[in-house]
Amino acid sequence: MSVVIKCLVTRRGREWVTHVAEHGVYGHGRTLKKLSEDVLAGLELVGVAAEIELIAVTPELEKLRAVEETREAALRDAVTALALRRATLRDIALATGLPMARVKRVLQERRSIPAEVSGGRPEVSDGADGPPPGAEAVDVVRPADEDPQGRPDSVAE
Incomplete structure (x- = not known):
């Protein structure tokens, strides 16, 4: 039983139902376990020996x-x-x-x-290598009467 058949299962009233179209097998059961047993029995009747995977489909489960x-x-x-x-x-x-x-x-x-x-995720930088990619460099413009330390020229003298 190395073949696995995936079965989409829906709820109809109080029962679970599925259709294995490739083998023409329908199954139903009040529980997923009973449904699984029913589908396996149906597959045996058509001569298919396989495992099945039930995938319950409801809007909430999706x-x-x-x-x-x-x-x-x-x-x-x-x-x-x-x-x-x-x-x-x-x-x-x-x-x-x-x-x-x-x-x-x-x-x-x-x-x-x-x-x-x-998707080529960009590497995250810790800032030690300069600004992160896409960051703009900002020039600091000081008035002419200030020295590099931010003091007016009259105080620097």
């Missing part, structure tokens, strides 16, 4: 999945930003609430993605 994806992206960005600022793994884990193993995995995933594929 919203939840979108929020989880957004949170995961924000965590990856936070871990990367902290690592670029030379924070220790322990500090990153404490700041983000992630286990150390997860922090290491996120950083390893970031290293394995080429810059052109990952």
Whole structure:
């Protein structure tokens, strides 16, 4: 059973229902477990031996999945930003609430993605190398009667 068939599942009344179109199998059940058993039995009848993955689809669950994806992206960005600022793994884990193993995995995933594929995130500067990219240089203009220390000429003499 190395083949996994993904089944989109919806709620109809008090039952879960799905249709595996590629094999012409319908399934239903009051619980997801019963639905899974029904679909597996239907697949056996048509001679298909496979595992199934049930994916429940409702507007609320879709919203939840979108929020989880957004949170995961924000965590990856936070871990990367902290690592670029030379924070220790322990500090990153404490700041983000992630286990150390997860922090290491996120950083390893970031290293394995080429810059052109990952969107080429700019490095975060601590300001030691000059102004950050995009920052404009500002010239300080002093009146002619002031010395470099900001005092009027009459006081400097």
